[in-house]
Amino acid sequence: MTNDRSLISLGEVTPNNLGQLKKLNAVIFPVPYTDKFYTSVLEAPLYSRIGACTRARPLHTGLGATYL
16 A cells, blocks of 8 residues: 555636536547537536546556556
């Protein structure tokens, strides 16, 4: 067991980070989302969150070190 420290933070989806959400969805989910979907995300900030994770140390995947 190691003492790696991770920090996860969640924030509102805003017009400033909406592009990041679109990119994440395109990579993670095999479903295309319409502009109407993203408009509804911006209109419901209580139910829509985007997260970020940072690690102080590399995550070893066998293919080298991956930094999140």
